Amino acid sequence: MAASVPVAWTRVTAGQTSFSVFPKPIQKSPQDDREYRIIKLDNGLQAMLIHDAKADKAAASLDVAVGHLYDPDDMPGLAHFCEHLLFMYLSKNNGSSNAFTGTSNTNYYFNVSTTALYGALSRFSGFFHSPLFAPSCTARELNAVDSEHKRNHQSDMWRIFQTNKHLSKDGHPWRKFGTGHKESLSKVGRELKAKGTLNSNLVMKSADGSLAPTPNDSRAPSPSPSVNSTSSEMDGDGGVVGRETRRRLVEWWSNEYCAGRMRLCVVGNESLDELAAMVAKLFSPIPNRGREPLHMIPDHPFGPNEMGTLVSVHTIMAFHALEISFPIPYLPPYWRHKPASFLAHFIGHEGPGSLHSYLKGKGWITDLSSGPQNLARGFAMFKVTLRMTPQGFENYETIMEHVFNYISLLRSSKFPAWYQRERSQISATRFRFAEKRRPDDYAVWVTEHMTWPVPPDLVISAPQLVEEWDENDAEHGGEKEMRAFLDLLSIERSRAVLMAKAEEHERVRGKDVVWEKEPWYGTPYRVERLSVEIVQKARGPNNLSELFLPGPNEFIPTNLEVEKRDVETPAKRPQLVRQTPLSSLWHKKDDQFWVPRARVVIDIRSPLANSSARSIVMTRLFADLVTDSLTEFSYDADLAGLAYTFSPQSLGLYVMLHGYNDKLHVLTKDILTRARRLEIKPERLEVMKDQAKREWENHLLGAPYRLSNYYYRFLLAARDWSVEELIAEVASITPEELRKYITTLLSKVHMNMLVIGNMYKDEACGLAKMAEDIIQASPIPADEVQELSLVLPPGSNHTWATVVPNKNEANSSLTKRRVTASLLAHILSEPAFNVLRTREQLGYIVSAGHWQVNGGGQSGIGFVIQSERTQELFEHKTSLQKQWREAPKNLNEEMNRYWNHIEYGFLDFHRRFIEADLIEGVTKEEVLELFSSHVDPSSKERSKLSIHLKSQKPRPPKISIAAMEAFAQKVAEKGYTVEEQAWRDALVGDGETALDKFGQYWRDTLLAQAATVPPEVAQGLTAEVPVLMKQCPAVDDGADEATLGKDVIFIQEPNAFRASLAVNERPQPMVEWGDLPTSKY
């Protein structure tokens, strides 16, 4: 790499603060109308300022170059816990915020209305120069971290990630457990407490006195800590143990959070000078602690013990996968030619001659991906990941061999320079016409890339562009780098991970295998050395003539012209430009983004599609087979920035395409033709059937909150079939039956189409006509096939209770759907309950919002877990208004807005703007009236449907209030001081209490008085608990019904319940636009 010449930064003073400015212009796409500037504060913090005159949302991201690999060894999860306790939620002013903890960085970000940027930024900077680490939030955030871990616990992605980490070099930081949980974060405190070295009466203020009180009084006050007890972990500050965890957190933070390690990006509509002054003033107070700005971990976690191994892992979900990993160096220094991605381009190719094509043809895989990945700052991995069929799994060794055959082919191949030129061209086009992203996403992207070793003026362009090889420079021209990476992809340096369910491993590998357990998730795994035979085979040259390198990509766009005009106000809706008995076409020529791209949706509806569970299954198999048959052909299109999906929907099929408009019609034509003339290969059908079945089975094993949402949609859809019904049909479908079905499915249809972007009206009409000509169906009336919903009768209260199918899933879910027919509910309820989403103690997934049953005129307020924060309602009124008036950021957002109205047939494209005006006049009384008529349990009009999914894991035992009272009395009798109010506050809350919570409280309380009452007395009391529990048994034994009230009707059989409900009326257009000269054909 050529060394970059250092550039002198310019000194600037704004107000009282001085800072440095990078003098060169920042390289950006000619299409990009934003302005950029990089500044460096005297404390070492670097900031990218982005002025966007058109922005209606501002955003910021701050990246700290410290992540969970920097956790203290005895406190796994501390960096993550720090992220939680440092950053409190900002939700006002149409804003949202979040943060994440990575391996070597932690990123905090938010977006907010442009007018509110200064205030939000000032609070945000406060988190970094004067964090509260509010002691009273310790217990709550420990619980939040703990819940996150519980949520991940049954996720294969997390389980395998941690197993991979666990199986690295001894003592390497990569092995750490980054999420952490309550136990990992409290263990040290507990041990110290047991030794009696923690002073239970000490109330922590700060660790080193460096925590000044926050200068911003605008931050929401934190709940004050309980004064009754200083020793219980139930307290806000987590008792002595929680205070110790927090002390360690502050100590760690004081060491690691150094301004020199921070990178900031701010996007706003203020000028660059204003943004610079703002940032300099607000962020200069962050201390520089003299830490290394970008600490690198150059040592790779894979050593000789890890390489050359095969790891088998049990999964929860039913799938078969093989992942081959090769240790490679940290990638950012290779930013010019991106050699590892060059190799990924070939190994992951899906065109003719590819590894994918070959293995798919054998019926062994369904998916192959390949690419490099930075694991942390300092080391990376190259991965080849294959999703296998059951037969593929049986032949995993041969699959591995073929992966290495392909790598051998690469090694022996010559690479003419046009390969790299093609990549360079594609990246340049993509960069040139990149559409804007959400400003907070963009800010995060920028701060994460500011750590790359590139000249500051290239920080935006370098990560996105690929330079051509310089054929005259053999040393640095690019090819040599690529060859060096290719040498690293040898079998001796690889580790293969084989993933499948326990019974599948048993089926293929036999029963007498000893499994070990990963310590944090308990994932069973097994490690063995790769066999000598496979190593021998993999080393040899490639002998498969089916494998060869791809040819030039015909889909690279050549016409990228955009005719830009001055448009005062962009149109707010598409127009109906063509209507025939067979199809309706809505169209809008782009008038705001000016990129050579377009989006096309073709919604093909057929009365046959949802006539039975069997037809639903066959529609899906049809769509899967079409997609499958197109892979080889469409892969180049995909690389060149043209994407499509051909997918089933409950009423038929969706064809969606997007990308450079130049060759979009070619792709559309080919997809439709392929669909019309699909040749069903029996062996491919078998693969698709197996895949569909597994997906449905896995769906039932999914997270309970997702399942409960699925059940409620199912219960209220006029025509739908349960996943179990679909699974029952799939096995018996034959190629012959499917062939007939497809012919009938496509014989009578109606098509709704939407075309937006850089395509003129006549081009869109040409596309619609082409679609009609290819499909060649007879028409049905446009409103014949519509999705209809069921209506809950007013004043009803139903509950459907079932069990969570995954027996190891400890979480239950309670979804309550309260139906109101009022649009007003939507206007008002959404902001009110969105605040519940984060950080409530009720559960880790708490959500609420407006919902709508597909195709129904019905709407309502849905929430998972309930709360009472109605006062927030009004504060969010203007925020909601801003949200509705926000301009779409890119073509995709714009399309989704329109499509929704077309899909459901309401066509009221202006609704969001009308409602934004309407909300102005809504009074508090109206909201309360709505609440009392439709949500309040005492209302006669209210209709409610609850879905209770109960975990099959035994619930923790509970203790009744009577037993607790009797116990407290016995404690007092033995001479202890009992604070009546304190134990009630801590334990009674919502009635009966979990036994372990009860035990913990009293253990702490009695221990605190060990000086006055001898410990033997406490032991005697413990023995009383089971006796009292028998005398005064708890009512709640895992039965939610106890709290449900008398009028609840339990749904016995879902289909019978559905049959008892009335079907909603067909949706009708709310607006007649009169776009066409004659209203009908």
Ligand SMILES: [Zn+2]
């Ligand atoms: Zn978290």
